[in-house]
Amino acid sequence: MVQIWLVELLKGMGKLFLHPVLYYLVFLAGILGVMRVKRERKNFHIRAQDAYFELRQVFPLGLVVGMILSVVVVTAGITVPFAAILLIAGFTLLWSLTTNVRLMSPVYTVGAAFFTIILLAENNWSIPLFSNAFDSISDKVYPSVVVVLGLLLIAEGILIFKNGSKGTSPKITKSKRGQSVGAHEVKRLWMLPLFLLIPGDALQLPFDWWPVFHLGANEYSLILVPFAIGFHQQIKGMLPNEAIELHGRRVIVLGVLISLLSIVGYWYPLLSIVVAALAVIGRESLALITIMKDDSLPFYFSKKNNGLMIIGIIPESPASKMGLKTGEIITKANGVLVRDEKSFYEALQKNRAHCKLEVLDTKGEIRFVQRALYEGDHHELGVLFVQDEHKYKEKIG
Template sequence: MLQVWLVELLKGTGRLFLNPVLYYVVFMAAFLGVMRVKRERKNFHIRVQDAYFELRQLFPLGILLGIILSILVVAAGITVPLAIIVLIAVFTFVLTLTTNIRMVSPAYTVGASFFALIILAENNRSIPLFSKAYQSIGEKVYPSIVVVLALLLIAEGILIYKNGSKATSPKLVKSRRGQSVGVHEVKRIWMLPLFLLIPGNTLHLPFDWWPVFHIGAEQYSLILVPFAIGFQQKIQGLLPQEAVQLHGKRVMILGVFIAILSVIGYWYPLLSIIAAAFALIGREAIALVQRMRDESKPFYFSKQNNGLMIIGIIPGSPADIMELKVGELISKANGVAVRDEESFYEGLQKNRAHCKLEVFDTKGEVRFVQRALYEGDHYELGILFVQDERKFDEKIG
């Protein structure tokens, strides 16, 4: 029995590389990185993170979460038809055409696939080339899909909280009054590989109680499915990390709520449909409320009378080594009062071998940082500020 499971595990893993979503998501991560660097260079004449940053974020945390969720799904025997996997892949491709990467949230890709499956099954229709994918579709299948949706939503919230808040990208825009202001933006896509049980001809029922949530078949196969999870958020009124982590918490709470409804749905199948609809509406509501509340606040990264606001820090730069933070305010450089970039640069030139800064942190408390300067260091320490002389194509209307 163990040998059969090991062989099926290897075969299921190999099926991952047959899924075009895997390669598409890698391409999307690379594309997001290139476009971000292009925009940052346009705004600041220098990029913050390199173009491979999004690619480096694609797998690590997603794989860890995928292993945890796979253990839960397989141990509970949550089974789904192959049709839903095909539909999720289709909607992943289609929703990226909206150019809004957050539409690749499981709430939309799995949620839309759930309702598409109901419509196709009720009308006795099948996907061309995948007619066998509709094996064992019955009432039990719908709660199982919503359970997977709920688990993926929880994972999405964790990814946003832990990873989405890292290295958000500074961006320069025009306010309604035509003033140069700054915002932060995050566009990220993650890969979460998840083992799913589908009707097959390999794994027999090892115990009377397994699978707990079956769909009527007597034999099953394992398949490793690459789920894409996209996230996009623009922040103007809060510190980027604070805003993104709040967003992640809300998504996690939504996922837990949907998980509770989905389990009850095994006894009341109609509740599964309600839960899937609530996941779609709830995920959209989280994004809408976040955007409305953020836009009602004044711009966090704007000109200040008592110093120069840091909108970005280049990794590995003197500013990074001195542990300066985004959102802090530089009030003095080598004793020179800082009002704009010119006065900041004048202060640095006062002592080319050493730099001492007076900084207001994000809590408004004064602190002092200093460091020796070396030949080859960035002439502005690797700090990005909101600047007047840049030209912007985007305006906040």
């Protein structure tokens, strides 16, 4: 039995590379990176992260979370009809065409697939080339799909909490009064591979090569499915890491609630429909609440009378090596009070070999940082500020 499982696991992992969603996510992540770099260069004449940053975030954490969830799903014997896998992939591609990355959240792709399965089964509809997969579904409700939806919601919350605040992108925007203010934005795609048990022989045509094995009198196929998880949030009124981690915790709580309720669907299948709808409404409500809360707060990244607000730090720059952080305020440079970028860079020129800064951190406490400057170091230390009004107009003009 152990040998059978090991063989099927290896075969299922190998077939992951035949799934189009895997390559589509890589393509979309590359597009997001290029678009972000263009916007950052427009705002600051320099990019904060390289264009491959989003691409590097697609796999690592998602692979770990996916393998943990796979153990839960396979151990619990949760089976999902192959028709659901096909529809999830289809809706992932469809929602991506809206250019709204957030709609690639599992709650929208898996949720849409769940309700579509019910609609297809009720009307005895099928899809060309995959008629065998859709003919195998009955007119019953599949609570297992909602269980997977709840688990994926938990995974989404973990990814947002752990990875969402990493490398958020600074941007210049306008307040309602037309003043230049700063904000942070994150557009992220993750790939979460999940082993699923497919009941019966739905994969036989047109997938004759797919491994099929038996557990007792039941027949199953083991497939490794790449789920897409999309996330988009713009933060104006808080530190980006605090806002994103708060949002991640809320999504985790929603995911736990949906997972617990979805289990009841095995005894009361019709309740699964209510739980799936609750998942969609809940996830959309969290997004709306986050936007409304952020809009109600004053702009965090705005011009300050007591110094220069840092909106971003270039990785591997002198500022990064000095330990400067987003949201801190530089009050003095080389002993000179600074109130704008001009006075800041003039103060730096007083000593081109050494830089000493007085900084007001995000807790309101003063600290001092200093570093020797070397030939080849970034001439502006690698610090991004909210631009002066005339400089911002020049950059967008």
